Amino acid sequence: MKADLVIKNARVVRHDGEFHGGVAVKDGKIVLTGSDESLPDATRTIDAEGRVLMPGLIDPHCHLGVKFPFAEDMRTETAAAASGGVTTALLYIRNLKESYLPFYEERKALGEENSVIDFGFHFGIQREEHIAEIPEIVAKTGVKSFKCYFGYEPDNPIGIVPATDGWVYAAMRILAKVPGGVINVHCENTQIASWIKKEIAATGRQDLGAYTESRPAFCEVETIRRMIFLAEKTGCSLHLVHTSVGMGPVLAAEAQARGVHVTVETCPHYLTRTCYDEDLDMRAKISPPLRDRNELEGLWAGMLNGSVYSLGTDHVPFLPKKLEDLWTEFPGVVSFPWELSLMLHFGVHQRGMPLSRLVELNSFNPARRFGLWPRKGHIDVGFDADLVLVDLDEERTVTHTGKGTCIYEGWKLKGWPVMTVARGDVVYENGVVAETNYGRGRCVTLPA
Amino acid sequence: MKADLVIKNARVVRHDGEFHGGVAVKDGKIVLTGSDESLPDATRTIDAEGRVLMPGLIDPHCHLGVKFPFAEDMRTETAAAASGGVTTALLYIRNLKESYLPFYEERKALGEENSVIDFGFHFGIQREEHIAEIPEIVAKTGVKSFKCYFGYEPDNPIGIVPATDGWVYAAMRILAKVPGGVINVHCENTQIASWIKKEIAATGRQDLGAYTESRPAFCEVETIRRMIFLAEKTGCSLHLVHTSVGMGPVLAAEAQARGVHVTVETCPHYLTRTCYDEDLDMRAKISPPLRDRNELEGLWAGMLNGSVYSLGTDHVPFLPKKLEDLWTEFPGVVSFPWELSLMLHFGVHQRGMPLSRLVELNSFNPARRFGLWPRKGHIDVGFDADLVLVDLDEERTVTHTGKGTCIYEGWKLKGWPVMTVARGDVVYENGVVAETNYGRGRCVTLPA
Amino acid sequence: MKADLVIKNARVVRHDGEFHGGVAVKDGKIVLTGSDESLPDATRTIDAEGRVLMPGLIDPHCHLGVKFPFAEDMRTETAAAASGGVTTALLYIRNLKESYLPFYEERKALGEENSVIDFGFHFGIQREEHIAEIPEIVAKTGVKSFKCYFGYEPDNPIGIVPATDGWVYAAMRILAKVPGGVINVHCENTQIASWIKKEIAATGRQDLGAYTESRPAFCEVETIRRMIFLAEKTGCSLHLVHTSVGMGPVLAAEAQARGVHVTVETCPHYLTRTCYDEDLDMRAKISPPLRDRNELEGLWAGMLNGSVYSLGTDHVPFLPKKLEDLWTEFPGVVSFPWELSLMLHFGVHQRGMPLSRLVELNSFNPARRFGLWPRKGHIDVGFDADLVLVDLDEERTVTHTGKGTCIYEGWKLKGWPVMTVARGDVVYENGVVAETNYGRGRCVTLPA
Amino acid sequence: MKADLVIKNARVVRHDGEFHGGVAVKDGKIVLTGSDESLPDATRTIDAEGRVLMPGLIDPHCHLGVKFPFAEDMRTETAAAASGGVTTALLYIRNLKESYLPFYEERKALGEENSVIDFGFHFGIQREEHIAEIPEIVAKTGVKSFKCYFGYEPDNPIGIVPATDGWVYAAMRILAKVPGGVINVHCENTQIASWIKKEIAATGRQDLGAYTESRPAFCEVETIRRMIFLAEKTGCSLHLVHTSVGMGPVLAAEAQARGVHVTVETCPHYLTRTCYDEDLDMRAKISPPLRDRNELEGLWAGMLNGSVYSLGTDHVPFLPKKLEDLWTEFPGVVSFPWELSLMLHFGVHQRGMPLSRLVELNSFNPARRFGLWPRKGHIDVGFDADLVLVDLDEERTVTHTGKGTCIYEGWKLKGWPVMTVARGDVVYENGVVAETNYGRGRCVTLPA
């Protein structure tokens, strides 16, 4: 057998361990993993020179097409993702129309025309009809993951329609019967946050900490507890997105011990930044907000002890921030290109997190959670050849040239992706994602 | 590259999934896993005909050399184990002398002269000196797993020296500092059990249920809770052996959620037999006792939801039972040859347990727990070629011809191992373990 | 000393025990409790003939002036209360104006012109301004008890303004600093209930069970949990009014064990009626709804083990029910005259509840909770002479002639009040409350 | 009616409140409580001059006759108790003979010949026969309270026979069926403590902290948890004597919330002394040991929030300590005369504990717990006239002249008892207990 691509002489890292050797790829899939001497001939053979070869990252949480045209974001941002080792991106997308079916077809088509990497969708529940439509959506699109939003006031400028507990309950009741169905919840008690915001805004404060203090950690904890209660009641599987509080993984672990199926996502920014960092201002406004060091350390505890389930970037390219008023500034930052590097630097190098745990967080768990297993998220026979080659020792400085707000500009990080392989194609090497890759990505949320 | 052995056309099942294809073995180790077309030539190539290929079982809990000579048991019983798909056996062995070092050398040597499969040791703490010796034992034998016994009265005829809470505490305090160190505890509150036994024995009852009722489930629950408390206090990793109560996995899951490192083992008999089964009598006396259906179902819940960590046989070949008096009868049964088959029949076929979960319980988790990772417990490049080929559909009747007491005689089970490969050698095929295999097993608990 | 009133030869029952003898009253207060031979001469001496003398009931939960004029209700309903042994009534009253101060003055004046018995107020938080006004309300009215309503949809026909979590949080934060301050919450998750109601109403069902199933027990449990969380966060004292679910007292007991100050009220109807009672229809609609037998028994468990704190009638005289449509029917029933009798019949006689526990629930605890201690709620030197004489053996049939809906018509109950003494005046005897008593009641929530 | 004794012009404090006025006593019982003007004539009338009148203390935990003759201790120590405001003492007594019945008769007779105050018994379970005898003991002596000892090694010089879990379980099973039955447990895991003692004693340390560190707080916590588990399992009422750890009241409160009947006693020394107090040495050895400030504060939290149930002195007059070796020194201190004063000084004055809470801890709760209600523990019509008059402002220095070890010598305390009345007799006034009082005390644990 002659392979299309062989990568040899690698430290192959998977969620459960590692070996020295390599992989052979044919027709976009891995056909063999083995010791170097067992690897076959190939059209292209890459010598990893002992560097780390991991499954490509699955970023299960990003927002594209929010402020810039969707088609455009699907080019620029998926290229950025590929440069960061991301080989699959799952988008939270929202649609105010009665049905999600036309929207799905449109976004799928646009995505496949433009995207560098594979992609899929979660759908936001934005009106009552969306709940009733869930079974049909599952059947006709393969999307089984729905998001309810609690973090936004009714008149928020982003246009998000906030959920009620009734919506969540009704959706959970339906999703509990869908194999692989999952409800995602943005947990913040906005009724309380609105009250506090009114008080703090009245003081005239404009510092980033003021924003955080206006929606304190206990607001998120309260909603997490409420959602876990409803998940327990309905038997629905619950995913807590962009968890920013240390109690999140603790509450989830306790609930899991009682048999509740609940998982915790956190994001690189909650692990690397606090609202009191001196160089940050309203540019770093995100939702939920950056927290303090105590919450940050709580999240790291969950990263290291297994109670954080997965990482998501919450990457969202907004127009440049206006820097006029903390309270009306749009929230959101971008992080595709540095997500992996941040985790290598702060997790692997600084805190001794095993590389296999990082693979679990970035690839294995997202694939299991969102129906991509046994196709993505692993380096194994039969899986898509989605791979990232990592130089653990490379030191490079973050320089952001793309859209959106970067909160790491100028940081020197150790550990960077040097090559990304997506379904067998080398889409990123020598620091470049070639434009020829636009439109090669395929939608992975498909009807069964 | 020409391999020594290739198994192809298999449904290769691992703890985290499966693929169709095969493995190549050279020098006793797996060098490649791949699709059929990617497999190399080999000295011997076996066509699995689509059957299941799993990692060989690691039985982390057996007792050999208790009533029959150790050397003899290491022949007869490891052959029985090999016929059941077991490729590594970990023995709980006890020694009343001051030091474990000579005992280790002797047992290791005798084992390597006789055993069919690889083997290793846990040591029982039988006197105070053993606790102080732990660091030296770890350094000079590689054994990091020690057992304390609560289930026996001081004058028990087996000669087991029961632990005190002081022993457990002292051992935990030391083991908490040993990387990979683990305390195993036989959990039963014997002070309470003794009291109740006196009452029930006085009634003249001789049925198996009388024995169980004399050491009720809450006695085991109490000691589990106490051990978890001490593990939490000392930071020591705790393994609850032969758990027979449904609360075991529940309590462990709750403790894990608080950050306590505690794992639960159960045994095939607690999952398939109750003390009220009409065909059973004092022959089926074991320690802890068979329980009722409620406890059995609680354990299955833990098998399916992940809160049971691993399976052990507690295989112990005693002399034939005397059948004279329930209360003085020796406890213990054998199950090497049927352990896997029982789990295939009752777990996989009857309860829909995924095969990958069975691999996790039988191979992956025991290897991780007892320092055999990344050498055993997985089918992957660089691992020992310890494999078992399984025919899921074969139906065969249990017939016990060896030593010890079998409590499944005449049961027709579906799903049997048909070939066992140990470090690349086919040690069991066509229903036979050849005598040439005696003495090929090697001790796996070795100084670093 | 010559007393105004002596009651002798009584079984004097208090929250913590009982004795045989009597009390002497002078100037409306108890001056002495003693054995019969120690009692002084008095203007009127009543021989209790061995019957039970208890502290008068404090009904901490009623609604007067909702549909009928306040002044009128304060005559008719307080007379009804006096006939039921109630000597103090605390009214939940609401006011949509910006300030509560004029409303307090008006209601206090009207009450003192008309009421037979002493009375006081809790105030409903109905707009943001009410929260900021709390400190001034406390100072100028003595009212320290505020209610937030979660059980009503925004457009409810009663005109109740539902609370937000923001309101509750803000009110709790203030009340946590008020000695004796307490937040009362009507706990039901109306967002979920609205969703379910829509579904059930669409089926055309008009039976009482349909109403209950449209706002199931878990909706109340959810809100109880949320409120306890906020009470714990803010340090505020929380009172769970009209608790209808068995988990209520359980959750409160757990929270108390953690140091949260939370108390549970339930009502006679939740202890004596279920939504599936065959003789009931939409007439018995109340909010929260009658539940099933399981919840009823859970509440009785709390009555007997101490985890229910107090009883309230939730007495509300609405216009006669229309009996046209379950879903638009107004909720609410009356129970002043039978509350005590229901508890004597079903609690003391049927379930063996000690009389002293009934005094605790009806008098001692409400007095402690709402600032009436050490003036009311006890038979002791210096306390107001608020007393009820009870004939434990009298059997009488419930016949309702007053306003509002009675759900016990025709029930034969054992144990009835036969005389009520309010601040030393015999206001009810021989089955009659004389009209001369109108206007003798005084407001007990007064500025310090 | 002419009374024997009237105390007037007092601040009468009870567990649930207070009033100004007084009490009238006839034939040893209270016949009246009332305002000053309502009090009758009496043979002796005492003007309290506004000072506090409380129920006499019930000390539910002392040991008399351990080293000195029982008859002698019943004179000297009950006189000391009376001087401290104690009017009833409950003795933990032990007997190694098969039956408790002769022992009870003997101790009862000796007590009634010598004691100044009323007294009763708890019995220690010291051999298996004592457990079987419980029903007969209850019937023939009225003693329903039994103690099991875990804090002593088998060969302890005091001669205490330590319990097994089997004994506790068996006793609990029986006591669960005895109305008012209670098991008392001395909670310490002596198996662990023995191990640690061996280590610490080997260092040569002789300081008091060494003794405490040899039996650390977690040993007591472990046994408390185990006992609560058994109480929950058997339904038996559990009393945790001389609790020295802050987790004690916390665990009890959690268990109570689950419906377990468990109460916590602590002692004045655990609330006022730590093992690291610089002036203390092996003289202050007690069992369980004095702890550190953290445990002390935890106990005060329980004193103030209600989770400590009652106070006991654990008064035990040993021979003078030898001061030779920490490890063999006998444990135990005396505190009858200062118990109340210590609580007034450190609780009421220093920490603002309400006097009514102190009455609850010292009189009301012990009476309820140990079958003395409604006869003792309260100032109310029909109760024994057991009273103590307290001067809250008196400052006096502790000077110990009696037997045993005092650990407060020279402390200036504020708040002292000035008169003690026992069943209507003034037994202590002007600083003296007259010898004429010897033999007036009566046994209160009597067959029904």
Ligand SMILES: [Zn+2]
């Ligand atoms: Zn969100």
Ligand SMILES: [Zn+2]
């Ligand atoms: Zn997002």
Ligand SMILES: [Zn+2]
């Ligand atoms: Zn064992």
Ligand SMILES: [Zn+2]
């Ligand atoms: Zn075993």
Ligand SMILES: [Zn+2]
């Ligand atoms: Zn309400």
Ligand SMILES: [Zn+2]
């Ligand atoms: Zn109400």
Ligand SMILES: [Zn+2]
């Ligand atoms: Zn003790």
Ligand SMILES: [Zn+2]
């Ligand atoms: Zn004691």
